[in-house]
Amino acid sequence: MAPLLQVRDLRTSFFTDDGELKAVDGISYDIEEGETLGLVGESGCGKSVSALSLLRLIPSPPGKIIGGEVIFEGEDLLKVDEDEIRHVRGNKIAMVFQEPMTSLNPVLTIGRQLTEGLELHLDMDSSSATKRAVQLLEMVGISEAETRIRDYPHQFSGGMRQRVMIAMALSCNPKLVLADEPTTALDVTIQAQVLEILARLTRELGTSIMIITHNLGVVARYADRVNVMYAGRIVETASAKRLYANPKHPYTLGLLTSVPRLDQERKQKLQVIEGVPPDLINLPEGCAFYDRCTFRVDRCKAEAPPLMPVEDKHLAACWEWQRVSISRKGSEAEVSE
16 A cells, blocks of 8 residues: 655755755655654754645745655645645645744634634535534633634633644544644643644544654654654654664764753763754755764765665665664663663
């Protein structure tokens, strides 16, 4: 059976006065039915732009999808007409946008924002759509839904607005949900509640989900498989369990070792990834991570490594992946001692 979504060599650029900024530089991946895929990386690595590209939501100008394929249910979404892509957005593929405080329309009631999609995509009349909207609010844990449906976004807290966003995303029973930093600006307790709601509802509805985040703890708990992005490219992909146990790319290793651990001494300093991400307008010839990498060799500066198999269903874009693996095992042994 073919994957639910197949992304092939997707490229999205922003054309600025300083030159072409390659925000997404040839990424390829699949999402299976019912799968939860994590997409992780530092801010500015291209995570959000890659998700917006799937639904052709890149602002033009200055942005433009310049190449690739996004195959969903046998059709390339980059080639369908505007009417068809509008039918896909919110209906078959839904998105939970990054910032709950600004993603809702401030001049429309919560009820109207929920019922609009139901009327448009499912041909519900106003009464049926309102009843369904109340059910959706109750489903995401908002009490007194029949009353709150008449309220405006400013009358909801950040956590409640995010719940509304999840309800909107799931309202038409989509086959895929793109959750872009679904817990941004929320405190830790509310983060956990929102993620549990999202995970539970997608399980119950059989929906696939892509969680876009820089929070490795979220990915470890909820994702089946993980793509790691750096400088517009996927540099490693594997199952979540395999990736956390044995990363093969120096960037992934850096992300993992920079996370606080409960089994380390309190006085031990956090490790950091030295340096800064490269300028996406003037990317280096070789590996984009070269200047920040402790495993670099001359070949890395001259030749960019492709995303290649290093183990079963585990791919990494690194010439020195074996040294990275050995280093990870060594650091784990030190902690256990």
